[in-house]
Amino acid sequence: MSMPPPQQPQQPRSTGVVVGLAVVGLFAYIVVNVFVGVVAVSMATNVVLALAAGFLAVGALGGGVVLLSLRRPWSKGLGLGLMIGWGLVSIVSAGWCTGLNPGLYA
Template identity: 45%
Template sequence: MALAGATTFIVVNAIAGFAVFLIAASSNDTTVAKVLLALTAVVSAASAFGGGWLLIRRKRPMPKGFGMGLMIGWSLVTVCTAGLCTAINPELYTSMFGMAR
């Protein structure tokens, strides 16, 4: 179930993250793009760790494994993409998409 949770997070994050990056890149206002990316980072982490924590608390093996998988999936995506796909990379907020400091 941990593998299923990690895979689920990776697939959902890829679809949602792609949509968010398209919207942020097409925005003319850098403040809106930065807020959208920050909101994405918070929602991504909250869904993985909040949802994972709630599933782990159920004390049954299948939900517990899936919850751990969500957390593992977030960690793998963050490490393997240097934080780009979970929106925690500081480069997203400074120079990417033409956003100047």
């Protein structure tokens, strides 16, 4: 009689951590976006608005990629949340809140 092959230990599921931190990352991006937007609009020059838009894009997309590359459940969720937040805010505000709309600089 042959013995069954040894089974690998089960990895704990981290779906809840990823989804929960994605929501946290989305709201964290919105908070940072509001703060940066208020500061940039108070100065109201095209250069400041462009720098704020660049900061928001690099912070959300670049930070999201860096967090995803860490390959831990908490960092995956937070990185995805930042990138999803940037995308949703860009779509919902037609680019006004993320500096993508060219009418912002006219």
